[in-house]
Amino acid sequence: MPHNTKSVCIIDDDNMYIHLVSKIIELKKLSEKVIVFNNGKExxxxxxxxxxDTEESSVPQVIFLDLNMPIMDGWEFLEEFTKIKDKISKKIDLYVVSSSIDTRDIDRAKSIRVVSDYLTKPIRLDDFEKILV
Structure with a gap:
């Protein structure tokens, strides 16, 4: 089965979550490449x-962003990413992924124009398949 999504980015500080998501993507052949960052600054x-570097080929098509991380959290990343997003011509779907079920967090995230949707951890396999296929 060909990969519809060439590259996925996970921005999260939880190594167990990163390993699990990477493994699901690999085993289900949902993307050719997974790029991982442990905080928003990276x-x-x-x-x-x-x-x-005008290297847009390295830019992922999908980003899964955690909110609670050290150094630069997801909110700070979103604030800075919103400022540069228009300089990237490639379409990027950004999903906030958090264990928070607080409606204030969900509404705040969904109100940011670069956010495609808010997903609650743990993400279900069918959610990955809908997003990446």
Whole structure:
């Protein structure tokens, strides 16, 4: 089965979650490549460098972003990513993925224009398949 999604990005500090999601994507052949960042700063630096180097081929099509991380959390990442997103011509679907079920977090995330949707951990397999196929 061909991969519809060439590259997926996981921005999360939970290594067990990262391993699980990466394994699901690999076993179900949902994407050719998984890029992982343990905090928003690492991810933001990557996207800024991609713009500066005009290396959009390395930019993932889908981002799964956790909210609670050290160094730069998901909210701070979203604030900075929103500022640079228009400089990236490639379509990117960004999903906030959090264990928070607080409606304030959900509404806040969905109100940010670069956010495609809010998903609650743990993400179900059929959600991955809907997003990545």
């Amino acid at each position: 991810a933001l630096d990557f996207f800024i460098k991609s713009i500066q």
